[in-house]
Amino acid sequence: MTKNVIEVNNLEHSYGPIKAVDNISFTVKQGEIFSFLGPNGAGKSTVINILTTLKKIQKGEARVNGYDVAKDPKSVRRSIGIVFQMLCLDHEMTVYENLEYHGKIYSMPKKERKERIDELLRLTDLESKRNTLAKDLSGGMKRRLELARGLMTRPAVLFLDEPTVGFDIQTRMKMWEYLREIKKEGTTIFLTTHYMEEADQLSDRISIIDHGKIIVTGTSDELKNKLGKDLIYLETTNNKVAAEILRSLKSVKSVTEDTKSLRVIIGEDVTHALPLIMDKMRGEGIDITTVNIKKPSMDDVFVHYTGHGLREGNENGNHQGTEIGGMSE
Numbered sequence: 001m002t003k004n005v006i007e008v009n010n011l012e013h014s015y016g017p018i019k020a021v022d023n024i025s026f027t028v029k030q031g032e033i034f035s036f037l038g039p040n041g042a043g044k045s046t047v048i049n050i051l052t053t054l055k056k057i058q059k060g061e062a063r064v065n066g067y068d069v070a071k072d073p074k075s076v077r078r079s080i081g082i083v084f085q086m087l088c089l090d091h092e093m094t095v096y097e098n099l100e101y102h103g104k105i106y107s108m109p110k111k112e113r114k115e116r117i118d119e120l121l122r123l124t125d126l127e128s129k130r131n132t133l134a135k136d137l138s139g140g141m142k143r144r145l146e147l148a149r150g151l152m153t154r155p156a157v158l159f160l161d162e163p164t165v166g167f168d169i170q171t172r173m174k175m176w177e178y179l180r181e182i183k184k185e186g187t188t189i190f191l192t193t194h195y196m197e198e199a200d201q202l203s204d205r206i207s208i209i210d211h212g213k214i215i216v217t218g219t220s221d222e223l224k225n226k227l228g229k230d231l232i233y234l235e236t237t238n239n240k241v242a243a244e245i246l247r248s249l250k251s252v253k254s255v256t257e258d259t260k261s262l263r264v265i266i267g268e269d270v271t272h273a274l275p276l277i278m279d280k281m282r283g284e285g286i287d288i289t290t291v292n293i294k295k296p297s298m299d300d301v302f303v304h305y306t307g308h309g310l311r312e313g314n315e316n317g318n319h320q321g322t323e324i325g326g327m328s329e
């Protein structure tokens with residue numbers, strides 16, 4: 001049986017009156033890529049900080065690699081690698097020197113160090129900057145260097161807090177590919193993200209976290225299949241009445257009213273359900289003006305479980321993937 005590398009039971013953490021982590025329990029199996037998907041302020045960093053021993057446990061239990069986080073933090077620290085949101089680079093060193101120094105601290109042999117640095121510079125598109133001082137890099141380049149640094153060693157568990165924030169989609173996809181390679185070598189990866197595609201495409205399992213609570217956990221397919229077979233976006237001449245009619249149908253699992261359209265989750269094959277829906281509408285004197293059918297996506301899963309809206313991230317003019325947005329209630 002695959003062993004649990006991370007085990008968390010009834011974890012709670014408060015900052016004064018703010019309950020940042022609210023009775024969370026989960027396990028991560030050896031060799032899994034496990035994601036916490038949630039908006040800013042959901043409690044992701046607090047959990048990662050507790051698991052990596054940077055924050056003390058207030059309530060609950062957590063074990064990493066079999067070591068109790070509260071009782072044996074040194075052993076936990078020795079067995080993990082961490083990439084944080086904050087930058088910990090030495091700004092007076094070049095890109096190459098930052099990586100070299102990190103490899104030396106971890107006693108990597110010279111040949112392996114050099115090979116790993118070349119590989120990571122290629123991956124993070126920093127080859128042309130290898131002799132540039134860290135302080136002279138752009139913000140995005142600094143983040144890529146930070147990630148490269150965290151990937152220099154191969155710990156049993158790698159913790160990545162929002163590892164690809166601010167990356168363009170090409171670099172992000174290269175990074176996913178690389179993390180999949182690391183996983184093949186047996187490393188367990190725990191990451192936090194607020195990018196839907198990142199959680200969807202990279203993770204073996206995902207926990208959606210919001211307001212300090214895990215709302216649902218599963219593989220990407222499990223989460224999507226739970227929603228229903230198909231999703232129909234409808235625009236009609238009277239959305240309000242149409243929504244009521246739809247809710248009365250057996251084949252309809254749920255209806256959400258957006259500003260212009262109705263988002264309808266269907267529990268059976270759409271080719272059977274749609275003709276019936278159209279008949280019903282016609283019978284009530286409502287015209288359907290637009291029909292758009294699709295399979296449930298991770299965005300739909302997120303909206304379904306949290307009720308939050310979404311926005312398209314667009315930094316530096318590049319498509320960044322769908323982010324979670326509009327989170328405050």
Ligand SMILES: Nc1ncnc2c1ncn2[C@@H]1O[C@H](COP(=O)(O)OP(=O)(O)OP(=O)(O)O)[C@@H](O)[C@H]1O
Binds near residue numbers: 015039040
């Ligand atoms: N040091 C702190 N003092 C007070 N409140 C804090 C502190 N750190 C976090 N919080 C609050 O705890 C909640 C959870 O924050 P946390 O950083 O864990 O969330 P997150 O999901 O990682 O968000 P982000 O992606 O923005 O880092 C938020 O409401 C945040 O404002």
